[in-house]
Amino acid sequence: MTPAIDLAKKKKIPFQIHQYEHDPGAPSYGEEAAEKMNIAMNRVFKTLVVATDQNQLAVCIVPVNTMLDLKAAAKSLKVKKAIMADARKVQSTTGYVLGGVSPLGQKKSLPTLIDDSAQGQDTIFVSAGKRGLEIELSPIDLQSLTRAQFSTIAKT
Numbered sequence: 001m002t003p004a005i006d007l008a009k010k011k012k013i014p015f016q017i018h019q020y021e022h023d024p025g026a027p028s029y030g031e032e033a034a035e036k037m038n039i040a041m042n043r044v045f046k047t048l049v050v051a052t053d054q055n056q057l058a059v060c061i062v063p064v065n066t067m068l069d070l071k072a073a074a075k076s077l078k079v080k081k082a083i084m085a086d087a088r089k090v091q092s093t094t095g096y097v098l099g100g101v102s103p104l105g106q107k108k109s110l111p112t113l114i115d116d117s118a119q120g121q122d123t124i125f126v127s128a129g130k131r132g133l134e135i136e137l138s139p140i141d142l143q144s145l146t147r148a149q150f151s152t153i154a155k156t
Contacts, residue, residue, distance in 0.1 A: 002129030003095065003105025008137065011145060015137040018125065022132030029099040030064030033125065033134055041065035042117065044125045044134070047101045049090045049110070052079040057093055059103050059112040059146070061126065066115070066154035076113050076151040102129040103146050112148035114139065119150055 008015045018037050026032035030046040033039075041064050048060045048068050060073050074082040087098055095107035103112060103126055118124050118139035126142065128135035143150065 002102065002133070003107075004102035004127070004129040004135055005105075007105040007145060008135060008141075013137060013141040013145065015135050015141070016123075017128060018134045018136060020132050020134075028064065029127075029131060033127075033132075034064055037125070037134065039125060043121055043123070045115070045118065047103045047127055049085040049094065049101065050077075050082040051085040051089070052077055053081040054079050057085055057089065057110050058082070059106075059110050059148075060115075060153055061103050061113065061118070061142070061148070062115045062154040063117060066156055069153055069155040072151070072155075073113060073153045076149065076153060077111060096127075096129055097131070100127055100129055100131045100133070102127040102135070103142065103148075104135070105129060109147070112146040113151045113153050114143060114146075114148045115154040116150040116152050117154060118142070 020036035034044040125134045
C-alpha cells in the first residue's frame with residue numbers, strides 16, 4: 001500500500017487500483033501509463049509541483065497529453081509567477097519520487113489545482129504513489145480529498 005491508497009481507503013471513497021510494468025526508459029511516465037493500461041490519454045492525469053514567487057509549492061493535475069500552462073496556474077493560485085519546482089524539493093515535500101508523485105497522501109498538504117477537463121470524466125487516473133501504479137477515482141472525490149479547485153491550467 002501507499003499513502004495515497006491508504007487515504008482513499010480511510011475516507012471510504014470508491015476507487016480502483018491499476019498496475020502495469022513500468023519501463024525505466026519510458027520518456028513520459030503518464031503517457032506510458034495510458035498506453036500500457038489502454039486508457040485514453042485525456043483520462044490519465046499527471047501530478048506536477050510548481051514553486052511560486054511567494055516561495056510556496058502547489059500541486060497541478062493535468063491530462064498527460066497536455067502541458068501545464070504556468071501562467072494560468074499562477075493566476076489560479078493568485079500569484080505573479082509559477083515555475084516547475086526543484087525535483088529534490090518535490091520529493092522531500094511530497095514523500096514521493098518523480099514519476100510516482102500522487103496528489104493524494106502527500107507528507108505536506110499543498111494548494112492543489114485540477115484541470116477543469118477532469119470534470120467531464122466519470123473517473124480519472126492519477127498516480128497511486130509509485131511508478132507503475134495508478135488509482136482510478138471520480139474527479140469530485142479527488143477534489144474533495146485534496147481540497148483542490150478546478151481551473152483551466154492545461155494547454156496542448
